Amino acid sequence: MKLILSDRPLKLSAAEADGVKYFDLSELKIAGCTGCFGCWTKTPGRCVIRDDAVNVYPAIAESSCVLYISRIKYGGYDTVMKTLLERAIPIQTAFIRLLDGETHHYQRAVAPKKAHVIAYGDNICADEKAVFSRLVARNAKNMNFESYRIIFTEESGIESAAEEVLKKWRKY
Amino acid sequence: MAEILIFNASPRAPRSNSRLYAEIFTKVCRIKTEYFNITKTNHIELCGKVNGFSDLLFVFPLYADGIPATLLNFLKSLETNPPGEKPVISVLVNCGFLEPSQNDTAVEMIRLFCRQNGYRFGSALEIGGGEALPATPFMRLTARKIKKLAECITAGKHRILHTTMPLPKRLFVKASVSYWVNYGKKSGISEEEMRTLRIEGK
Structure with a gap:
């Protein structure tokens, strides 16, 4: 499966978006993770908060290509995307493994991913790009990215950047 | 006035390891501290408390490789409701992994907030070792590093500190x-x- 998660509405041509699952997170009701560990220790693989996030994280797990589109804030994802990513921990287990010499959580049935991340904002400075790049490198280990590419853009450039990614996806 | 304001940004602040670490900090710190949990609804109240403090310490867990949304949202509130005099900002961050360096990106995010908003960044203590750490004998090592963090902040001799289970x-x-x-x-x-x-x- 191919998946787009966006923190804003996205206008894509039907041809490009064909066969791609798309969530406009700004339209969904997703509460913050409460850190209860319920998805690891009480109802493994299921979040105890039964809101729209429970439809999104299974799609993340299934997808072999993901495109995350988020405003950038303090070198990270802004609130909408960050809240969803924090709610996606049911796709991991509590247990720890060694990966590239570091400790990380085991994944449940999570497909390895080719990830693209579009980070948008006005005049994103070099410092902010550097912090965001380090963040996505960390995400790659914890979110099962086998490869990733980050595209920084102004908000007006999101759709064209997304369509470029979708064109690349045709090969997969 | 040299006083330290401590904000706990854990999503489960009242029963978090972050709270435990903040309590140790308060006990070992030689100057007065005040402690508050960040909640969804108290941002404006907390922004109002920052005035008059020389230092602000954020205590929080690593969430999805960065600062938790609880802290992100508070920083956005602080950006729009800044204090008259800006304190030095320090952090105490803990993660579920053995390597304290997995907290580096979260510290960099706070540094970036400081640069973008005219705050001086102070010290950081990055704790590895996970959820279980407080129940192990290694907590003594952690407490020692928390004391060191308090000394760095009170002396204004800032450092980046790390600790984990050996x-x-x-x-x-x-x-x-x-x-x-x-x-x-x-x-x-x-x-x-x-x-x-x-x-x-x-």
Whole structure:
């Protein structure tokens, strides 16, 4: 499966978006993770908060290509995307493994991913790009990215950047 | 006035390891501290408290490789409701992994907030070792580093500090299995159930 998660509405041509699952997170009701560990220790693989996030994280797990589109804030994802990513921990287990010499959580049935991340904002400075790049490198280990590419853009450039990614996806 | 304001940005602040670490900080710190939990609804109230403090310490867990949304949202409020005089901002961050360096990006985010908003960044203590750390004998090492953090902040001699369980990685992995299996048992969930590959039952 191919998946787009966006923190804003996205206008894509039907041809490009064909066969791609798309969530406009700004339209969904997703509460913050409460850190209860319920998805690891009480109802493994299921979040105890039964809101729209429970439809999104299974799609993340299934997808072999993901495109995350988020405003950038303090070198990270802004609130909408960050809240969803924090709610996606049911796709991991509590247990720890060694990966590239570091400790990380085991994944449940999570497909390895080719990830693209579009980070948008006005005049994103070099410092902010550097912090965001380090963040996505960390995400790659914890979110099962086998490869990733980050595209920084102004908000007006999101759709064209997304369509470029979708064109690349045709090969997969 | 040299006083330290401590904000706990853990999503489960009242029963978090972050709270425990903040309590140790308060005990060992030689100057006066005030402590508050960040909640969804108290941002404006907390922004109003920042005035008059020489230092602000954020205590929080690593969430999805960065600062938790609780803290992100508070920083956005602080950006729009800045204090008259800006304190030095320091951080105490803990993660579920053995390597304290996995907290580096979260510290960089706070540094970036400071640069973008005209605050001086102070010290950081990055704690590895996971959820189980406070219940182990290694907590003494952590408490020592928290004391060091307090000394750095009060003296204005800022440093980046790290601490974790002094265990080989494979032993840490084994120990964490025992911890989580016992955690699951309390809810009647077996190790096999906890290891399920199914997500939302599929």
